[in-house]
Amino acid sequence: MIKQAVSPQEIKDRKLYANMGLTDHEYDLIANQVLKRKPNYTEIGLYSGMWSEHCSYKNSKPVLKKFYSKSSRVVQGPGEGAGIIDIGDGKGIVFKAESHNHPSAVEPFQGATTGVGGILRDIFSMGAQPIACLDSLRFGEIKNQNDSYFISQIVAGISAYGNCIGVPTVGGDVAFDDAYSKNPLVNVMCVGLMDLDKIKVGKAAGVGNSIIYVGASTGRDGINGASFASSQFDSEHESQRSAVQVGDPFTEKLVMDACLEVINNHPDALVGIQDMGAAGLVSSSAEMGSKAGGNGMTLDLDLVPQRESGMTPFEIMLSESQERMLLCVRAGHEQEILDVFDDFGVQAAVIGHVTEGSNYKLIHHGEVVADVPVDSLASDAPVYHRESQVPDRLLHASNEQFDPQVKDLEATTNKMLAQPTIASKHSIYETYDTQVQTNTVVAPGSDAAVLRVRGTNKALAMTTDVNGRYLYLDPRVGGQMAVAEAARNVVASGGLPVGITDCLNFGNPEKPDQFYELDQAVMGMTDACKLFDTPVISGNVSLNNEFDGQAIYPTPMVGMVGLIEKLEYITTQDFKGTDDLIYIVGKTGNDFNGSEIQKMLTGKVSGKLFDFNLDTEFSNQNKVRTAIEAGTVQSAHDLAEGGLMVGLLESGFGHEVGFDVTVNLTASQMFAETQSRFVVSVSKKQQSAFEKIMGNAATLVGQTTSDGMVNITTSDNQLKLSIKDAKKTWKGALECQMK
Amino acid sequence: MRFAILSFPGSNCEYDLLHAITDVMGETGELVSYKGGSLNEFDAVLIPGGFSYGDYLRGGAIARFSPIITELIKFARTGKPIVGICNGFQILTEAGLLPGTLLTNKTAKFICKPVKLQVQNNQTMFTSEYQFGEEIELPIAHGEGNYFCDATTLKELEENNQIAFKYAENPNGSVDDIAGIVSKSGNVLGMMPHPERAVEELLGSTDGIRLFKSMIENVMSRGIVYD
Numbered sequence: 001m002i003k004q005a006v007s008p009q010e011i012k013d014r015k016l017y018a019n020m021g022l023t024d025h026e027y028d029l030i031a032n033q034v035l036k037r038k039p040n041y042t043e044i045g046l047y048s049g050m051w052s053e054h055c056s057y058k059n060s061k062p063v064l065k066k067f068y069s070k071s072s073r074v075v076q077g078p079g080e081g082a083g084i085i086d087i088g089d090g091k092g093i094v095f096k097a098e099s100h101n102h103p104s105a106v107e108p109f110q111g112a113t114t115g116v117g118g119i120l121r122d123i124f125s126m127g128a129q130p131i132a133c134l135d136s137l138r139f140g141e142i143k144n145q146n147d148s149y150f151i152s153q154i155v156a157g158i159s160a161y162g163n164c165i166g167v168p169t170v171g172g173d174v175a176f177d178d179a180y181s182k183n184p185l186v187n188v189m190c191v192g193l194m195d196l197d198k199i200k201v202g203k204a205a206g207v208g209n210s211i212i213y214v215g216a217s218t219g220r221d222g223i224n225g226a227s228f229a230s231s232q233f234d235s236e237h238e239s240q241r242s243a244v245q246v247g248d249p250f251t252e253k254l255v256m257d258a259c260l261e262v263i264n265n266h267p268d269a270l271v272g273i274q275d276m277g278a279a280g281l282v283s284s285s286a287e288m289g290s291k292a293g294g295n296g297m298t299l300d301l302d303l304v305p306q307r308e309s310g311m312t313p314f315e316i317m318l319s320e321s322q323e324r325m326l327l328c329v330r331a332g333h334e335q336e337i338l339d340v341f342d343d344f345g346v347q348a349a350v351i352g353h354v355t356e357g358s359n360y361k362l363i364h365h366g367e368v369v370a371d372v373p374v375d376s377l378a379s380d381a382p383v384y385h386r387e388s389q390v391p392d393r394l395l396h397a398s399n400e401q402f403d404p405q406v407k408d409l410e411a412t413t414n415k416m417l418a419q420p421t422i423a424s425k426h427s428i429y430e431t432y433d434t435q436v437q438t439n440t441v442v443a444p445g446s447d448a449a450v451l452r453v454r455g456t457n458k459a460l461a462m463t464t465d466v467n468g469r470y471l472y473l474d475p476r477v478g479g480q481m482a483v484a485e486a487a488r489n490v491v492a493s494g495g496l497p498v499g500i501t502d503c504l505n506f507g508n509p510e511k512p513d514q515f516y517e518l519d520q521a522v523m524g525m526t527d528a529c530k531l532f533d534t535p536v537i538s539g540n541v542s543l544n545n546e547f548d549g550q551a552i553y554p555t556p557m558v559g560m561v562g563l564i565e566k567l568e569y570i571t572t573q574d575f576k577g578t579d580d581l582i583y584i585v586g587k588t589g590n591d592f593n594g595s596e597i598q599k600m601l602t603g604k605v606s607g608k609l610f611d612f613n614l615d616t617e618f619s620n621q622n623k624v625r626t627a628i629e630a631g632t633v634q635s636a637h638d639l640a641e642g643g644l645m646v647g648l649l650e651s652g653f654g655h656e657v658g659f660d661v662t663v664n665l666t667a668s669q670m671f672a673e674t675q676s677r678f679v680v681s682v683s684k685k686q687q688s689a690f691e692k693i694m695g696n697a698a699t700l701v702g703q704t705t706s707d708g709m710v711n712i713t714t715s716d717n718q719l720k721l722s723i724k725d726a727k728k729t730w731k732g733a734l735e736c737q738m739k
Numbered sequence: 740m741r742f743a744i745l746s747f748p749g750s751n752c753e754y755d756l757l758h759a760i761t762d763v764m765g766e767t768g769e770l771v772s773y774k775g776g777s778l779n780e781f782d783a784v785l786i787p788g789g790f791s792y793g794d795y796l797r798g799g800a801i802a803r804f805s806p807i808i809t810e811l812i813k814f815a816r817t818g819k820p821i822v823g824i825c826n827g828f829q830i831l832t833e834a835g836l837l838p839g840t841l842l843t844n845k846t847a848k849f850i851c852k853p854v855k856l857q858v859q860n861n862q863t864m865f866t867s868e869y870q871f872g873e874e875i876e877l878p879i880a881h882g883e884g885n886y887f888c889d890a891t892t893l894k895e896l897e898e899n900n901q902i903a904f905k906y907a908e909n910p911n912g913s914v915d916d917i918a919g920i921v922s923k924s925g926n927v928l929g930m931m932p933h934p935e936r937a938v939e940e941l942l943g944s945t946d947g948i949r950l951f952k953s954m955i956e957n958v959m960s961r962g963i964v965y966d
Binding site: 164 | 754755789793941942
């Protein structure tokens with residue numbers, strides 16, 4: 001570790017800033033334009049953290065501006081700890097997603113726990129009670145025990161943190177592809193519920209008001225984690241464990257309960273509150289000052305609770321120790337707030353004040369160790385407009401759709417059910433407490449998780465979705481599909497999509513073809529968000545997901561929340577009993593490029609992505625929702641990976657209900673992944689009411705039966721199997737591969 | 740009926756219990772801090788699930804040194820009902836109010852899912868509303884729910900009819916499939932499954948209601964007289 005003793009001249013001469021992720025251009029900007037002097041070691045450290053992609057969005061800002069982020073329901077859009085959507089009855093839902101890809105890659109258990117901890121803090125810092133977490137995970141194929149150990153550790157980390165803190169982990173999605181083998185994606189979304197009159201934001205205003213540090217002591221963990229998360233991996237630097245932090249959910253629970261007590265019962269004393277996430281103390285404090293209109297601030301680092309001796313100002317400011325919050329408290333009310341934390345057994349200390357002017361000043365051992373304009377850290381980072389270029393693979397993609405040639409329908413079906421991306425994820429989600437807080441109406445396993453909203457007749461549907469293979473073949477259309485699939489899951493559960501959060505997981509934006517993917521994906525998502533009126537209210541950007549120069553598939557995770565206006569509308573994917581009619585909503589085409597069956601049969605995905613029509617999607621979704629709200633639907637299930645075959649069987653698995661289905665499709669088309677489709681079951685007495693609503697959007701294909709057998713007749717093939725046997729294959733496959 | 744619901748740092752099911760008691764059962768429930776205070780005014784005590792003190796040591800091992808435990812032991816002597824659920828069960832065994840201990844699940848993983856239980860004894864003040872041998876469904880959610888006791892203790896449990904619930908399909912490795920036991924005197928129940936999570940049709944099961952109803956019936960209606 002380089003010590004503080006390094007002089008400003010040495011930093012310049014030896015280009016020490018480069019080790020922290022700053023470029024020559026950025027150094028010159030700081031020295032010549034912002035400070036008009038050479039920054040010292042602490043100051044250059046502050047800039048390295050704050051100007052990292054993780055904190056400044058310097059490469060992604062121009063792209064993020066394209067997002068649709070306003071609707072009549074949006075109370076708080078992007079820019080705060082989390083966004084807020086008004087759901088009526090004086091209540092708001094608060095949600096955001098965060099990635100912990102890099103930390104999880106080097107230390108799976110702790111990487112995953114701190115991801116959960118960080119996103120929880122973003123939610124309760126807004127004044128909301130966290131009510132649910134969802135996890136979106138992408139792993140490489142499971143090839144050996146190392147892979148399964150790695151996956152188990154990520155899952156165990158998620159489970160350990162969420163279970164202990166008492167927030168149910170109710171959903172998410174998991175997919176496997178070699179594209180993620182050295183760079184897994186660990187994205188976590190948290191949803192909170194609040195009374196709208198209790199909103200708090202992260203700002204430090206009012207000269208003389210105090211800055212109070214709350215929570216765990218600061219240690220030498222996760223120093224410069226934000227810069228670490230903004231760099232690429234390669235085989236030479238695979239183990240960077242020093243940049244990873246350790247999670248302590250018990251402490252976080254106390255911090256959370258105490259902060260909510262302050263927010264709810266001491267509103268007059270509290271000016272602002274923010275979590276100490278990426279770039280720790282410097283980002284939380286500088287952002288709070290900057291958001292208050294460029295307020296100055298002085299912090300005395302000797303007052304910061306420290307668990308190690310001899311920490312330098314650089315280490316104190318850049319540490320990403322977990323379970324810490326920063327509060328701005330009205331002068332004179334300090335003791336009142338300190339007493340609350342004391343009562344909960346949580347450490348808290350006044351460490352500084354809001355000052356006149358706009359300078360951000362740090363004192364250490366009585367000396368000023370940093371003195372810079374607050375906005376230069378928090379809001380005036382450079383912004384780069386990166387060059388965009390269509391990747392070669394897209395220019396030369398074949399227009400022809402892959403032709404699967406399914407001869408043995410039973411063998412293909414069984415093999416499909418055992419694909420890790422398709423197989424049941426129960427062995428994962430059963431390790432999560434899905435029910436604590438007793439609001440979970442629909443637990444993991446259906447299209448979206450559903451939680452009731454106490455004190456109302458409403459419920460919330462929530463889901464995470466994205467298929468990176470589709471984006472790999474067409475970033476823009478794939479981006480549309482990611483939002484569309486999330487909305488389809490919400491609709492199938494009886495909800496109206498009301499907003500999204502995202503984790504934009506991409507490669508290196510400095511490479512024009514990878515920047516193209518990011519830019520196009522965001523435009524695609526925006527196309528869909530505008531049509532569905534689902535604004536992006538929060539999110540996170542995770543760039544440089546590369547290993548040895550090989551990027552992951554472009555994977556913008558979409559976390560969507562839907563509002564279910566009445567509890568009666570809640571719908572699940574399972575067939576409910578015998579003699580219900582089965583309908584397919586939407587038309588099926590020869591859509592195989594990027595599909596699970598292409599991957600299964602050829603080992604990769606290729607070609608031009610199949611066509612997608614957003615208007616058809618929107619229309620089909622609206623019809624299904626109308627049919628659900630009219631009470632005509634027994635079950636509804638979104639069709640996605642694995643197509644109609646997987647969708648039908650999954651509908652039967654829940655209650656082990658067999659069915660007879662005859663389709664005017666080939667056996668291959670049973671696996672086509674044409675978008676905008678649902679499987680819906682309807683009781684016979686609702687047949688005419690349902691058909692009236694659906695018009696020609698739905699096709700009657702068969703009905704559920706009582707003998708537990710699945711009979712599927714295609715135009716060129718026949719399948720007969722027992723639903724129990726098929727379920728056994730599907731349910732046991734992942735566990736078996738994890739052994 | 741007045742229920743005390745104990746709350747330790749790290750408890751996370753206390754509000755679920757409070758909701759079940761007040762909103763669903765229509766009784767009076769109050770949270771009581773681990774820091775102490777009298778339990779004299781209460782008719783029953785419930786100890787919730789969660790991760791008291793983070794469970795970084797052994798489930799319930801630190802909570803048992805809380806001031807409220809002294810009060811709880813006094814309360815147990817009065818013969819009034821005490822129920823420990825999940826972490827509450829762990830606290831009861833650590834505090835010596837119930838025999839045995841809860842080990843890590845045999846899978847070494849946390850398990851959350853609905854499980855089938857058999858009512859092994861419907862002669863207790865917690866189970867009288869169930870049928871003997873009846874199969875009910877309650878959710879479990881624990882990492883350390885593997886009930887263990889030595890052979891002598893197990894024999895005693897059986898002879899005294901202290902086994903209240905058994906798992907139909909043992910999920911965690913518990914000795915003799917035990918899911919819940921009562922104390923020798925019959926007024927302390929410890930169980931790993933969560934009855935408070937099964938009191939509303941909307942959430943999937945109402946089999947937990949009869950546990951609370953049994954307590955209310957036995958204490959209020961039948962007028963059990965305490966020592």
